Amino acid sequence: MNFYKRMSEQAGLLLKQNILLVSHTEENTELLGPYRRFVIWVHGCCFDCEGCLAENTKNGAYTEMSVAELAERILSCDVEGITISGGEPFLQAEALSELIVKIRRVRDTGVIIYSGFTQEELQENTACRKLLNMTDILIDGRYIKELDDGRAYIGSSNQRLHYLSERYKTVGQEYYAAPKRRAEIKFTKDKVTLIGVPSGRVLDIWKKVKEKSGGIISDF
Numbered sequence: 398m399n400f401y402k403r404m405s406e407q408a409g410l411l412l413k414q415n416i417l418l419v420s421h422t423e424e425n426t427e428l429l430g431p432y433r434r435f436v437i438w439v440h441g442c443c444f445d446c447e448g449c450l451a452e453n454t455k456n457g458a459y460t461e462m463s464v465a466e467l468a469e470r471i472l473s474c475d476v477e478g479i480t481i482s483g484g485e486p487f488l489q490a491e492a493l494s495e496l497i498v499k500i501r502r503v504r505d506t507g508v509i510i511y512s513g514f515t516q517e518e519l520q521e522n523t524a525c526r527k528l529l530n531m532t533d534i535l536i537d538g539r540y541i542k543e544l545d546d547g548r549a550y551i552g553s554s555n556q557r558l559h560y561l562s563e564r565y566k567t568v569g570q571e572y573y574a575a576p577k578r579r580a581e582i583k584f585t586k587d588k589v590t591l592i593g594v595p596s597g598r599v600l601d602i603w604k605k606v607k608e609k610s611g612g613i614i615s616d617f
């Protein structure tokens with residue numbers, strides 16, 4: 398059984414060609430990488446990290462979006478790049494590679510990916526290597542609650558930040574050396590969203606907001 402079938406079956410995903418399973422998107426934030434970014438939280442993950450802050454990307458609602466539709470939405474936004482998180486982005490490596498090719502045909506766009514796989518694990522698979530080759534920054538590794546050291550933009554100390562191109566090497570030094578975490582709780586008409594890697598204080602507020610909502614509010 399190949400990698401995709403194995404890992405996506407483990408995550409309960411039914412993947413289709415040119416279709417992305419998307420839990421949530423955010424059109425303009427600076428909380429998940431330098432400059433203004435379009436953020437995609439893909440649906441589905443094959444891991445089970447204790448303390449995962451993205452449970453809803455695994456068990457919650459999601460939308461099937463065509464690569465073309467999502468590319469069009471991204472290109473309609475005034476952003477420097479995209480950040481892909483989840484869930485586990487590399488379970489949808491083929492469709493994400495197609496997305497990046499489509500966007501970059503029109504506009505030079507930076508790509509940052511958060512993955513639960515390590516870079517070494519990703520190098521073992523052809524489709525993952527292809528997506529890695531299009532990635533400017535990779536933040537890799539499972540989230541380990543006991544190793545959560547409060548570092549800005551990164552969940553736990555085992556996770557590594559890899560500059561895979563020159564694109565963010567200079568601006569990234571300052572951005573990722575920020576002294577504390579930044580995250581926001583965003584209220585819109587029909588949902589409440591937690592964006593960014595939260596500090597313990599923001600996380601407590603977020604938990605209280607969810608408790609008080611009696612289950613109406615969820616992460617996405």
Ligand code: SF4
Nearest residue numbers: 442446449484513540
């Ligand atoms: S890899 Fe990320 S989304 Fe998946 S279980 Fe771990 S923390 Fe959650």
